[in-house]
Amino acid sequence: MTVRILDTTLRDGEQTPGVSLSVEQKLMIAEALDKMGVDIIEAGTAIASEGEFQAIRVISEAGLKAEICSFGRIKFEDIDAAADAGADSIFMVAPSSDIHISSKFPGKTRDEIVEMSVKAIEYAKERGLIVEFGGEDASRADFEFLIKLYDSAVEANADRLTFTDTVGVFTPEKAFETMQRLRERYSIPVAFHGHDDFGLATANTVFAVKGGADEIHVAVNGLGERAGNAALEEVVMALEFLYGVKTKINKQMIYPASQLIEKLSRVKVPPNKPIVGDNAFTHESGIHTSALLKNSQTYEPISPEIIGRKRLIVLGKHAGRASVEMIMKELGYKATPEQMKEILSRIKEVGDRGKRVTDADIRTIIETVLQIRKERKVELLDLSIVSGVNLMPTASIKLKINGKEVIEAGVGTGPVDAAINAIKKAIKDFADIELVGYHVDAITGGTDALVDVIVQLKKEDKVVTARGARTDIVMASIEAFIEGLNMLID
Numbered sequence: 270m271t272v273r274i275l276d277t278t279l280r281d282g283e284q285t286p287g288v289s290l291s292v293e294q295k296l297m298i299a300e301a302l303d304k305m306g307v308d309i310i311e312a313g314t315a316i317a318s319e320g321e322f323q324a325i326r327v328i329s330e331a332g333l334k335a336e337i338c339s340f341g342r343i344k345f346e347d348i349d350a351a352a353d354a355g356a357d358s359i360f361m362v363a364p365s366s367d368i369h370i371s372s373k374f375p376g377k378t379r380d381e382i383v384e385m386s387v388k389a390i391e392y393a394k395e396r397g398l399i400v401e402f403g404g405e406d407a408s409r410a411d412f413e414f415l416i417k418l419y420d421s422a423v424e425a426n427a428d429r430l431t432f433t434d435t436v437g438v439f440t441p442e443k444a445f446e447t448m449q450r451l452r453e454r455y456s457i458p459v460a461f462h463g464h465d466d467f468g469l470a471t472a473n474t475v476f477a478v479k480g481g482a483d484e485i486h487v488a489v490n491g492l493g494e495r496a497g498n499a500a501l502e503e504v505v506m507a508l509e510f511l512y513g514v515k516t517k518i519n520k521q522m523i524y525p526a527s528q529l530i531e532k533l534s535r536v537k538v539p540p541n542k543p544i545v546g547d548n549a550f551t552h553e554s555g556i557h558t559s560a561l562l563k564n565s566q567t568y569e570p571i572s573p574e575i576i577g578r579k580r581l582i583v584l585g586k587h588a589g590r591a592s593v594e595m596i597m598k599e600l601g602y603k604a605t606p607e608q609m610k611e612i613l614s615r616i617k618e619v620g621d622r623g624k625r626v627t628d629a630d631i632r633t634i635i636e637t638v639l640q641i642r643k644e645r646k647v648e649l650l651d652l653s654i655v656s657g658v659n660l661m662p663t664a665s666i667k668l669k670i671n672g673k674e675v676i677e678a679g680v681g682t683g684p685v686d687a688a689i690n691a692i693k694k695a696i697k698d699f700a701d702i703e704l705v706g707y708h709v710d711a712i713t714g715g716t717d718a719l720v721d722v723i724v725q726l727k728k729e730d731k732v733v734t735a736r737g738a739r740t741d742i743v744m745a746s747i748e749a750f751i752e753g754l755n756m757l758i759d
């Protein structure tokens with residue numbers, strides 16, 4: 270069995286508070302979704318704004334394989350907007366629970382909602398759209414009324430039906446049973462749209478498929494209203510690997526799409542998020558690492574390569590000998606068994622003090638124990654910063670890079686940003702480095718506090734962490750950034 274995927278990252282996903290995407294960004298995401306193999310791209314709500322209308326138009330004209338869908342209400346203007354934008358289909362919803370009907374349409378009866386829905390479906394069909402019709406808040410609707418609404422939609426020639434768990438109150442058992450009943454009753458495809466208010470969206474969506482859903486609505490990284498929609502990556506991987514249900518998704522494209530969407534939506538993926546989180550294939554514990562190095566299946570349910578990722582072994586207070594040996598080899602250092610023991614003990618000491626052990630900390634510990642210092646490719650020679658009222662924070666910087674002096678200037682939203690921008694400009698010919706994480710802690714109290722900055726830098730698919738600790742936040746940030754750079758440029 271192959272289940273069809275409607276991806277709603279660009280519609281419900283964009284309804285995530287604070288997220289808004291430009292036409293160009295939406296097109297980039299739509300192309301990534303298409304490459305990943307989703308069947309239907311719900312590209313937005315054509316009636317919502319000029320930008321939304323244009324985005325749907327541009328995506329519809331992009332020659333993608335996927336069906337392009339616009340969301341809409343049971344209103345002729347929404348249908349016109351979807352059709353005029355060139356969408357192939359409309360996901361059109363009518364209120365179906367009494368709470369939605371009475372609050373949104375005071376004075377209107379259930380029968381009047383059915384009548385409005387039928388007229389809207391007929392009109393959408395006249396406008397040439399494929400109609401996917403949903404009862405909104407279906408999981409809180411009277412099931413008998415829902416059936417009446419769906420029966421009328423089918424009579425009006427709707428092409429597909431959707432059951433929406435709008436406020437995420439469904440359970441896997443109910444999803445299974447409901448979809449089974451809908452599947453038995455209707456000959457047209459039935460879909461499930463789930464939300465994660467109780468953390469059950471993935472389970473509900475998987476059980477909806479077990480119950481017979483032909484199509485499911487998901488969003489990459491679980492974006493969506495409130496707690497979000499069912500996450501594409503979780504649902505697809507659970508269906509394929511745990512339930513033996515096929516999708517058309519090219520799993521190699523899941524991680525690149527997730528990263529693109531994280532970047533453009535500016536919604537950070539939590540590190541412990543299944544499949545796409547930073548820690549999903551990262552191991553620190555010595556017992557795990559030692560076993561993983563012998564057989565990766567010991568502590569990994571699936572290989573990271575399946576979804577275009579790599580395994581990462583990190584050192585921290587839970588590390589053991591095997592992890593240290595591996596990292597030493599990776600960094601190109603040689604040590605005696607005693608030196609290894611000392612390195613491990615110093616790493617654990619940092620962790621025992623409650624501190625995160627960064628990659629740069631590890632290198633410093635190794636070099637201290639081995640009494641060597643590898644040459645740094647990037648060194649700070651001079652820095653000056655101007656910041657104040659009515660002027661743009663500006664930094665000028667002199668670096669020695671591979672033995673050559675480079676002078677650059679940068680502006681930014683504050684002195685740290687300006688200094689980092691100046692460094693980025695200075696190194697642009699040497700490496701394409703991205704700052705993917707920046708965290709500041711004041712270790713002591715007061716304005717003279719010791720500030721601990723941890724940066725996370727990325728070059729291609731390699732990510733390193735580095736620390737700077739100073740009473741001057743700009744210097745702590747730059748120290749951390751340059752330490753990280755040196756690890757990546759090595």
Ligand SMILES: CC(=O)SCCNC(=O)CCNC(=O)[C@H](O)C(C)(C)COP(=O)(O)OP(=O)(O)OC[C@H]1O[C@@H](n2cnc3c(N)ncnc32)[C@H](O)[C@@H]1OP(=O)(O)O
Nearest residue numbers: 281284314316317318342343344362363364373374435494
């Ligand atoms: C669960 C979901 O995710 S639903 C999808 C949510 N998505 C959006 O809201 C998309 C972005 N929305 C928008 O840009 C705007 O809300 C628009 C353009 C759709 C409508 O804007 P406005 O006309 O200013 O209306 P407003 O947003 O204040 O209220 C929504 C209206 O839609 C009506 N409505 C809500 N659901 C439906 C429906 N399924 N069918 C018909 N009308 C509906 C409401 O009753 C309300 O009507 P009223 O203005 O007569 O009271």
Ligand SMILES: CC(=O)C(=O)O
Nearest residue numbers: 281362405406433435
């Ligand atoms: C329509 C929709 O997004 C919902 O019911 O959740």
